Amino acid sequence: MCKKLGVMFLLAFILMNVPSSMMAAKSVDPSDVDGFVTDYIERNGLPGASIVIVKDGRVVYEKGYGHDSEGNPLTAASPLRIGSVSKSFTAFAVLQLVDEGKIRLDDAVVNHLPDVQPDDPRWGEVTIRQLLSHTSGIPNPTIVAPANDLEAGVERLHDLKLQSDPGEKYAYSNPNYWILAYLVEKVSGIEFADYLEKKIFSPLEMDDSLTAVNSGDSVEELPKGYVTAYGTAIPWTELEKMFMGSGGVVSTAADMGKWLSMHTYDGKTETGEPLLSEELVEESYSPQPGSEKYGLGWSLSSENVEPPRISHSGALSTYQTQQDIVPGSGYAVAVLLNSFTPSREHAYEISSGIIRLTGGEQPEIKAPLPTIIDGSLGVITLIYLLLGGRGILRSRSWVERRRQQPAWRFFLRLIPQFAAAAVIGCFFFIVPMLQDNSSTTLDAFGIWPAAAVLLAVIFIIGLILTIRRVYDRMRINGRL
Numbered sequence: 001m002c003k004k005l006g007v008m009f010l011l012a013f014i015l016m017n018v019p020s021s022m023m024a025a026k027s028v029d030p031s032d033v034d035g036f037v038t039d040y041i042e043r044n045g046l047p048g049a050s051i052v053i054v055k056d057g058r059v060v061y062e063k064g065y066g067h068d069s070e071g072n073p074l075t076a077a078s079p080l081r082i083g084s085v086s087k088s089f090t091a092f093a094v095l096q097l098v099d100e101g102k103i104r105l106d107d108a109v110v111n112h113l114p115d116v117q118p119d120d121p122r123w124g125e126v127t128i129r130q131l132l133s134h135t136s137g138i139p140n141p142t143i144v145a146p147a148n149d150l151e152a153g154v155e156r157l158h159d160l161k162l163q164s165d166p167g168e169k170y171a172y173s174n175p176n177y178w179i180l181a182y183l184v185e186k187v188s189g190i191e192f193a194d195y196l197e198k199k200i201f202s203p204l205e206m207d208d209s210l211t212a213v214n215s216g217d218s219v220e221e222l223p224k225g226y227v228t229a230y231g232t233a234i235p236w237t238e239l240e241k242m243f244m245g246s247g248g249v250v251s252t253a254a255d256m257g258k259w260l261s262m263h264t265y266d267g268k269t270e271t272g273e274p275l276l277s278e279e280l281v282e283e284s285y286s287p288q289p290g291s292e293k294y295g296l297g298w299s300l301s302s303e304n305v306e307p308p309r310i311s312h313s314g315a316l317s318t319y320q321t322q323q324d325i326v327p328g329s330g331y332a333v334a335v336l337l338n339s340f341t342p343s344r345e346h347a348y349e350i351s352s353g354i355i356r357l358t359g360g361e362q363p364e365i366k367a368p369l370p371t372i373i374d375g376s377l378g379v380i381t382l383i384y385l386l387l388g389g390r391g392i393l394r395s396r397s398w399v400e401r402r403r404q405q406p407a408w409r410f411f412l413r414l415i416p417q418f419a420a421a422a423v424i425g426c427f428f429f430i431v432p433m434l435q436d437n438s439s440t441t442l443d444a445f446g447i448w449p450a451a452a453v454l455l456a457v458i459f460i461i462g463l464i465l466t467i468r469r470v471y472d473r474m475r476i477n478g479r480l
Helices: 002-017 020-027 030-043 083-099 121-125 128-132 150-159 174-188 192-201 253-263 278-284 346-358 369-393 395-401 407-436 441-447 449-476
Strands: 048-055 058-066 225-229 232-236 249-251 310-315 320-326 331-337
Touching: 030 048, 030 058, 030 346, 048 253, 048 346, 058 253, 083 128, 083 174, 083 192, 083 249, 083 278, 083 310, 083 320, 128 174, 150 174, 174 192, 225 369, 225 449, 249 253, 253 320, 253 331, 310 346, 320 346, 331 346, 369 395, 369 449, 395 449, 407 441, 407 449, 441 449
Parallel strands: none
Antiparallel strands: 048 058, 048 331, 225 232, 310 320, 320 331
């Protein structure tokens, strides 16, 4: 009897001292995760996904699904762009400088970057904290040209005016993080890419992570991403723009696991080396003045999201990423996709499903809405093509019936189709040339292929129909 009690006490002692991450590894059923992710990407026509699950500072599961644009299997070690998730890395770098006493969160930006001077007298009031929390008032430009380096990218802000008073309200803006990356360069004396490598990637052994200046910069072993259309995926070239600091990091699910492990281990590496004080780690997850739903490089979930989480999403024209930390359970999840879908945040949905699995719940299975929307757009496109073709073929009889109308009335009836063609033509051919950016008409199709095809059909039909009816009128009236 005493021997049995001794064994029981020994087992109890062992269980009490087993790290929680090891206990968690048993609670995550790989087959459940595999089944959910595989079903999700197949149901939504996604080419692939790469995921990692972390618990209390340790990776408990990582895997890749599907393939890349070169036909290779996607793995946890496959490099993918993470878009705006990069902002969490930029914010972390800034907070490291705060930790070292080189800057303070409430310092005015002009004190450290006197050469950055947007055309607004309120700029002198903007603080580092306000850049980090998107409360600076700096607008977010729609079209962004490439740049040779951060300094050249930041110079273009000189003509910008603030859209609100500093600290007044939250307004997401990529330029906030261009400036912060430039701040890291100036204060540390190290180029931003080298700083991330030296101070974050290397200590965490994130050996396959790096950051680029422009989305068009060549990155070794990084295939094209995809755009989705009509329930399938098409390899596409990434829209070129300057995004260092705001979206330039290339990483892997395995590396993101190391990053999230540090965040769920009080800012320490696996060996216990602190990369950031616990106080500043917590501050980064906390609401900021004027920004209740955004901390310092992290988004804070709304009240209706269960369980509450600290997150950041990222999206480029051919990639999508989601990282989530669940403070209540100690879990963290990252989902990296080599595709972009404009009508649904697939990375968020997959991450949310995995989080439900870690909590012992079943993921919510949603209808493939993007496929349904694209299919509906496809039907509308076909109908418009058929009706438009019919109108072109019957153009002469349409003009004959209106032969006696005065010219002004005739041309007035042409305005609807001509105006639609003019507006769409401006979107396809004029907008890509604005602000000296490098986007093309082909890039416009990559934003939302199904919608772009519909617009292209409306443009072509409207243009041909207008020209044909004007030609037929002139011919009937003997002017040709």
